[in-house]
Amino acid sequence: MTALLDGSTLRGLFGWAPHLSLAARLDGRPPVAGATMTERQARPAFMEVDLRSEQGLALLRAVSDRFGEGITRAASLAQRMFMLRSPWAPALRFMGAETVPQEIGEDMAPAVYSLSGSGERLEDAFVGCVGEGIDRLAQIARPGDIQSVGPLPKVADNVPQTIAEAVAKDLAAQGLPPTTDLAWMSGHLLGPTREPARGVLVPADWTVRRATADPRLRPRTELSVGVAAGPTSEWAVMRAILELIERDAAALWWMGGRPGKQLPLDGAAMREAVRLMEFLRQQTQSRASWLLDITTDLGIPVVAALSCNHRGRQLAYGLAARLTLKEAAHAAILELCQTELAIQLAEIKRAESGQDSLAPSDLAHLERDAAIDASHCDLLHPRGISTTRDQAAGEEPLDVLAKAMSISGIETSLINMTRPQFGIPVMRAIAPGLQPLPSQIVTERLKRARNDYGGGERHTGGLALIG
Numbered sequence: 001m002t003a004l005l006d007g008s009t010l011r012g013l014f015g016w017a018p019h020l021s022l023a024a025r026l027d028g029r030p031p032v033a034g035a036t037m038t039e040r041q042a043r044p045a046f047m048e049v050d051l052r053s054e055q056g057l058a059l060l061r062a063v064s065d066r067f068g069e070g071i072t073r074a075a076s077l078a079q080r081m082f083m084l085r086s087p088w089a090p091a092l093r094f095m096g097a098e099t100v101p102q103e104i105g106e107d108m109a110p111a112v113y114s115l116s117g118s119g120e121r122l123e124d125a126f127v128g129c130v131g132e133g134i135d136r137l138a139q140i141a142r143p144g145d146i147q148s149v150g151p152l153p154k155v156a157d158n159v160p161q162t163i164a165e166a167v168a169k170d171l172a173a174q175g176l177p178p179t180t181d182l183a184w185m186s187g188h189l190l191g192p193t194r195e196p197a198r199g200v201l202v203p204a205d206w207t208v209r210r211a212t213a214d215p216r217l218r219p220r221t222e223l224s225v226g227v228a229a230g231p232t233s234e235w236a237v238m239r240a241i242l243e244l245i246e247r248d249a250a251a252l253w254w255m256g257g258r259p260g261k262q263l264p265l266d267g268a269a270m271r272e273a274v275r276l277m278e279f280l281r282q283q284t285q286s287r288a289s290w291l292l293d294i295t296t297d298l299g300i301p302v303v304a305a306l307s308c309n310h311r312g313r314q315l316a317y318g319l320a321a322r323l324t325l326k327e328a329a330h331a332a333i334l335e336l337c338q339t340e341l342a343i344q345l346a347e348i349k350r351a352e353s354g355q356d357s358l359a360p361s362d363l364a365h366l367e368r369d370a371a372i373d374a375s376h377c378d379l380l381h382p383r384g385i386s387t388t389r390d391q392a393a394g395e396e397p398l399d400v401l402a403k404a405m406s407i408s409g410i411e412t413s414l415i416n417m418t419r420p421q422f423g424i425p426v427m428r429a430i431a432p433g434l435q436p437l438p439s440q441i442v443t444e445r446l447k448r449a450r451n452d453y454g455g456g457e458r459h460t461g462g463l464a465l466i467g
Helices: 007-014 054-067 069-077 122-138 152-158 161-173 233-254 268-281 325-353 360-371 397-407 444-453
Strands: 045-049 080-086 089-099 113-119 148-150 182-189 199-203 227-229 288-293 302-308 316-321 413-416 426-430
Touching: 054 069, 054 122, 069 122, 080 325, 089 122, 089 268, 089 325, 113 122, 113 325, 122 227, 122 426, 148 152, 152 161, 152 199, 161 199, 199 413, 227 233, 233 302, 233 316, 233 397, 233 413, 233 426, 233 444, 268 288, 268 325, 288 325, 302 325, 316 325, 325 360
Parallel strands: none
Antiparallel strands: 045 080, 080 089, 089 113, 148 182, 182 199, 182 413, 227 426, 288 302, 302 316, 413 426
């Protein structure tokens, strides 16, 4: 997952604040019933988290009881953890962290990775945050990752067709000859779980961060997209593929102009959305929120959760693909509330430090505020009623995804990126046939959407949804 709260934003706002106990400011109590909060008052509450404190140890025990000891041991990757409370969604549990890779190449610049996680419960937010740290650190190349080095023609027999075609196009676009030596990693093709997996080679530059100045392929999107850590390899594969499906659907909607649909009022997804929003908002009345079903021809449910202020401005979004509309709506709403936090922090940073202090992600949020009036942007409103069906109960999730991708002709490669220091499965999915986001790549799927629906730029002015 791409972090919605940029690390430079948080460091610029809060610095290294002194420790407060978990009970000090985030006690779970909602605001006064019926209270409204003006935009000028929308300032998140912030506190540092010390996992060695009494409250921190209690949190670790609760996480261990629900999710196992592995995830609590992995919390050591965080050099700093903190919590935020959104005045627009007071019941949201949000945890952020910062981590610095300990093992990087000599010519790889040090970096601070910003991590985040959210949920209805603090344990869920903690696991989401630490899990993101595990998959971020897994993206740094380690000895043994590279299986071979050579030009595409030399290894073409072991490279999936769609990857080979994409690599050839990308080499030409970068002005590199087909004989350019490339680094390759081992993976396997997605297929029915009962059938043996076919081993393949995939470009290392699409998979890990490498410390090398040699000519190499540019990643087609952010390396954090399409990778997931989870309790099992199957779960991690599922989430990695679902993120690719989510980004493809979002691109066809936002960039292609493919309209979303209204979720039925009497469906399980809408009932869950109403329950969750009532819980998270806690009777605050600062935002108007709604959902769009942006599911594509793949048939895997994808939901966009949206909100704006009562002037139609401050557009926020959340995206999620899951195997049911209910699960997709739930996950999209949680991400929506994270984006709302990012908007609040960007506005505070601009007010206190000026426009020049803003990171690209901050600017993207504020540009949408200035340019898009949600009340008059047709792309943000449904056209028709959703007829998306949930996947059949009892079917293996990976079989469902394999079947959906196969029917649409989407070849998918999987790479095991599990690192021994954590022992928690991490998997990457690569599917060149799906439209990446963010990316300068334009796939046939996006071209068709633009031809069929006129493109999203006429509604959005060409503003990026994800910077």
